[in-house]
Amino acid sequence: MKLYSMPSSGNSYKVRLLLALLGRRAEIVDVEDSSPELSRAKVEGRLPFGKAPVLELDDGRLLPESNAILCWLGEGTAFTPADPFQRAEMLAWMFWEQNQHEGVVAVRGALQFYPARRHLATPERMADLLDRGHALLQVMEDRLSAHDWLVGGGVSLADICLYGYTHSAGTKGGFDMSRFPGINAWIARIAALPGYRLLNGA
Numbered sequence: 001m002k003l004y005s006m007p008s009s010g011n012s013y014k015v016r017l018l019l020a021l022l023g024r025r026a027e028i029v030d031v032e033d034s035s036p037e038l039s040r041a042k043v044e045g046r047l048p049f050g051k052a053p054v055l056e057l058d059d060g061r062l063l064p065e066s067n068a069i070l071c072w073l074g075e076g077t078a079f080t081p082a083d084p085f086q087r088a089e090m091l092a093w094m095f096w097e098q099n100q101h102e103g104v105v106a107v108r109g110a111l112q113f114y115p116a117r118r119h120l121a122t123p124e125r126m127a128d129l130l131d132r133g134h135a136l137l138q139v140m141e142d143r144l145s146a147h148d149w150l151v152g153g154g155v156s157l158a159d160i161c162l163y164g165y166t167h168s169a170g171t172k173g174g175f176d177m178s179r180f181p182g183i184n185a186w187i188a189r190i191a192a193l194p195g196y197r198l199l200n201g202a
């Protein structure tokens with residue numbers, strides 16, 4: 001397997017993290033934002049939707065979308081609940097991550113992190129993202145203040161998915177994580193899983 005992966009991106013990190021937790025190997029092709037490697041991968045048709053991550057299977061099939069890749073890699077493992085309703089709940093968190101959480105929590109971090117986007121980080125936009133991000137993080141807090149994991153009684157793909165950008169919501173996004181003790185305990189729980197890797201690979 002080959003993973004086209006953006007080193008600085010939470011969407012790519014989720015996949016790298018799941019591979020590490022599963023003890024599975026993949027050749028990592030770094031395609032950093034605005035890099036010649038990213039342009040080459042696009043030109044060569046390796047990124048079907050024009051974005052990273054993309055998993056290239058040994059038979060050449062290409063799978064885009066971080067959460068679809070998590071589902072593929074997590075199939076038949078302890079990260080995918082056997083119970084159909086819990087599996088659907090897991091997917092509900094993963095869809096929510098893409099259609100609500102990522103567009104606010106990740107975007108606020110990205111606007112400050114990537115030099116090419118800093119001109120978009122107007123005070124009004126940053127204040128709006130801050131308020132909306134705190135409200136979204138509260139949704140996670142409501143669950144995690146009473147439960148160890150987002151779904152059922154064990155770690156699932158939903159946790160790996162949401163960890164991708166939540167773990168750096170304070171440091172990169174500037175969110176006030178002292179409001180969210182349940183999330184902070186969950187972050188520590190994930191970091192203690194066997195095989196855990198940081199975003200930088202350490």
Ligand SMILES: N[C@@H](CCC(=O)N[C@@H](CS)C(=O)NCC(=O)O)C(=O)O
Binds near residue numbers: 012034050065098
């Ligand atoms: N919904 C996609 C989002 C992927 C995405 O937005 N990737 C960004 C990095 S986080 C990217 O490849 N940007 C490069 C570009 O747009 O040129 C997923 O979850 O995989």
